[in-house]
Amino acid sequence: MGYTDQAHLSSGRMKYVSAGAKEQFGLSALMIRPDGIVAWVSEGGADCGELEKVAARWFAPNDL
Secondary structure (H helix, E strand, O other): OOHHHHHHHOOOOOOOOOOOOOOOOOEEEEEEOOOOOEEEEEEOOOOHHHHHHHHHHHOOHHHO
């Protein structure tokens, strides 16, 4: 399951946006909460298992 799939399973509560950055600081992905706090980052390859765990903390289990 990829990032797009994970966002789709959140019933619209999580959006997937792909963009380049001037400075990546070794990060390949991140999840930002609605209040602007970074809730999760991925260094290197996609780690959707960790994203799923973090998303479960912020969204109801029925949404994932």
